[in-house]
Amino acid sequence: MDSKTAIRIALDVMGGDHGPDVILAGADIALERHPDIQFSLFGREADVRPILERFPRVAERSTFRHCDVAIRMDDKPSQALRQGRNKSSMWLAIEAVKTGEAQVAVSAGNTGALMAMAKFCLRTMANIERPAIAAIWPTIRGESIVLDVGATIGADAQQLLDLSVMGAAMARALFHIERPTVGLLNIGVEEIKGQDEIREAGRLLKEGEIPNLDYRGFVEGTDLGKGTVDVVVTEGFTGNIALKTAEGTARQIASYLRAAMTRTWLARLGYILAKSAFDRLRDKMDPRKVNGGVFLGLNGVVIKSHGSSDAEGTAAAIDVAYAMAANGLLTKIETDLSEVYARMAVSSANVPPQAQDEAVS
Amino acid sequence: MDSKTAIRIALDVMGGDHGPDVILAGADIALERHPDIQFSLFGREADVRPILERFPRVAERSTFRHCDVAIRMDDKPSQALRQGRNKSSMWLAIEAVKTGEAQVAVSAGNTGALMAMAKFCLRTMANIERPAIAAIWPTIRGESIVLDVGATIGADAQQLLDLSVMGAAMARALFHIERPTVGLLNIGVEEIKGQDEIREAGRLLKEGEIPNLDYRGFVEGTDLGKGTVDVVVTEGFTGNIALKTAEGTARQIASYLRAAMTRTWLARLGYILAKSAFDRLRDKMDPRKVNGGVFLGLNGVVIKSHGSSDAEGTAAAIDVAYAMAANGLLTKIETDLSEVYARMAVSSANVPPQAQDEAVS
Numbered sequence: 182m183d184s185k186t187a188i189r190i191a192l193d194v195m196g197g198d199h200g201p202d203v204i205l206a207g208a209d210i211a212l213e214r215h216p217d218i219q220f221s222l223f224g225r226e227a228d229v230r231p232i233l234e235r236f237p238r239v240a241e242r243s244t245f246r247h248c249d250v251a252i253r254m255d256d257k258p259s260q261a262l263r264q265g266r267n268k269s270s271m272w273l274a275i276e277a278v279k280t281g282e283a284q285v286a287v288s289a290g291n292t293g294a295l296m297a298m299a300k301f302c303l304r305t306m307a308n309i310e311r312p313a314i315a316a317i318w319p320t321i322r323g324e325s326i327v328l329d330v331g332a333t334i335g336a337d338a339q340q341l342l343d344l345s346v347m348g349a350a351m352a353r354a355l356f357h358i359e360r361p362t363v364g365l366l367n368i369g370v371e372e373i374k375g376q377d378e379i380r381e382a383g384r385l386l387k388e389g390e391i392p393n394l395d396y397r398g399f400v401e402g403t404d405l406g407k408g409t410v411d412v413v414v415t416e417g418f419t420g421n422i423a424l425k426t427a428e429g430t431a432r433q434i435a436s437y438l439r440a441a442m443t444r445t446w447l448a449r450l451g452y453i454l455a456k457s458a459f460d461r462l463r464d465k466m467d468p469r470k471v472n473g474g475v476f477l478g479l480n481g482v483v484i485k486s487h488g489s490s491d492a493e494g495t496a497a498a499i500d501v502a503y504a505m506a507a508n509g510l511l512t513k514i515e516t517d518l519s520e521v522y523a524r525m526a527v528s529s530a531n532v533p534p535q536a537q538d539e540a541v542s
Numbered sequence: 543m544d545s546k547t548a549i550r551i552a553l554d555v556m557g558g559d560h561g562p563d564v565i566l567a568g569a570d571i572a573l574e575r576h577p578d579i580q581f582s583l584f585g586r587e588a589d590v591r592p593i594l595e596r597f598p599r600v601a602e603r604s605t606f607r608h609c610d611v612a613i614r615m616d617d618k619p620s621q622a623l624r625q626g627r628n629k630s631s632m633w634l635a636i637e638a639v640k641t642g643e644a645q646v647a648v649s650a651g652n653t654g655a656l657m658a659m660a661k662f663c664l665r666t667m668a669n670i671e672r673p674a675i676a677a678i679w680p681t682i683r684g685e686s687i688v689l690d691v692g693a694t695i696g697a698d699a700q701q702l703l704d705l706s707v708m709g710a711a712m713a714r715a716l717f718h719i720e721r722p723t724v725g726l727l728n729i730g731v732e733e734i735k736g737q738d739e740i741r742e743a744g745r746l747l748k749e750g751e752i753p754n755l756d757y758r759g760f761v762e763g764t765d766l767g768k769g770t771v772d773v774v775v776t777e778g779f780t781g782n783i784a785l786k787t788a789e790g791t792a793r794q795i796a797s798y799l800r801a802a803m804t805r806t807w808l809a810r811l812g813y814i815l816a817k818s819a820f821d822r823l824r825d826k827m828d829p830r831k832v833n834g835g836v837f838l839g840l841n842g843v844v845i846k847s848h849g850s851s852d853a854e855g856t857a858a859a860i861d862v863a864y865a866m867a868a869n870g871l872l873t874k875i876e877t878d879l880s881e882v883y884a885r886m887a888v889s890s891a892n893v894p895p896q897a898q899d900e901a902v903s
Contacts, residue, residue: 331729368779369692369782402782402789403790403793406791406794407793407794418736419780424763425730425762429763437682441816441826445818451812451816452816455812457808458802462798
């Protein structure tokens, strides 16, 4: 996509813990960075209009559509679908992607409901059975992509291959790397190294010689923070545990640091002198800076912003949405997947007849 | 066990990346803290004797037995068993537990080999199919126990229940809590909450009303660092990924902190003033302080010390071994498990006949 063309982002203004205020403030920050964004806003008119007046820049670049229903943060997915289909701000934001009105949708609403609606409205891509959520993971080297972080529990070898291809396409779109490095998350004990499906996925990735990714083998939990590879692939249960364990560890260390720096007057003085360094550290560790889980495997791109995001966090999620749309993530995934599946069809057609017999027996 | 009785610890002096020097220095530190320890040392005489002379306190409290074979850090488990059974320092340390010569064995040798030998020599307990490794996890509140962190991939509901009982027994022995709180590690998305086996294990734990543990339901990755429960239970793949992700995140933040504190002269000055606070923080984050993976489910207790441990780390692992032996971990596990299995047998015998018919149909 030509970056000169405006990017239209569908925004669920009612999602998140803090409501329209924070969402629109975030949109305003994002517009400052990307003046070519246009928004399709969805929300309750009585709530949104008065706030929108405070953000004239956003108002000027937006269309607004009223909707009666707002999905609550504790609505169950089935409940949300029942009550919110065709009429909630969340649904309408997703539908704007389906109709082509917008290139990407952003919501800070609850993950389960958003995923259920996105699946129902957009459907999974050809060859993809189950969607994934990709997280942008801060590392010592910069950033990596980790997926799946919780959309789907369990994955067979083929699904791990699909995740690898989709994650690599996202890395190409986000980091502008031609052949992102990919690793499969595994444990390091020899001989019991990994479940069968991970070993089999490793074989497929190695032998597949997939043009748009550079498979580097197994990686361990410690490699996540190191940034050993651009894309770390795992099924959704383990990915979710890893993501939340890292978040928890970061918070734990921040709490140790706070306690240490306020314990003595010398430490407090040192803290004051080194304040800019601490601010820099806080910045590095700031979860708002890497906000935005990307739903992959659907016929449209949806970005999940953290429910607790403030305006900065919301802007970061909109930045990710912008990058995904401007760099044609969906087309990249579609092209890469169809190429991989075409290759696999050819290579299985090329198996000599006796080998096919053996496989059957 | 009466704490007045000496605790005898079998020590594989050849294990680890640094060799006998560090292991014996660690033993010396541990002896300072627990003067009633006696050691059964196993290693290559030519390597160990000269070093032992430098630690007269250890020499005085130890027996030494020469063995020709030392398991290498990169030996595969099968290879280690073939070459090291009945004659390596690792094997003989484990065997000393089997024969009753020592109450607990400690090795910093490679995990796969140590587990294979421990399984082969000690065998699993009655009712336990597969062993586990329990880690001591530093939290904001203190310490928790997390298991399994990598002995066995996958676990059914019954095995998760076994892990819960064994982990709780270890918490009783280590933290002196009467009814440790237990949580099952799970992911937080509603309606797809967890694999079937985790839900089923939750039901067993809730309905079992197990006297020596207080089941608190599901916990998430963020709860690990918070110390929400005393014992976090998960199967070995996820547990290993969580453990290594936390280690990696801690190292990542330490590297951010170092970079921030050396960037400007003001930050450097602040760092110097607050140095004692930073030392305290480093202490809190020091992985050596919580060294020692405990093998559970075998007819004997074996402690795995980190391969890269220095003398401090080795001493920490010996401390854990001491606590496990002095507080009768093995007896606690045996008693608790047999009580749980007896209850389960009674409750299934109490099922009314029509319900049994239904279960069959």
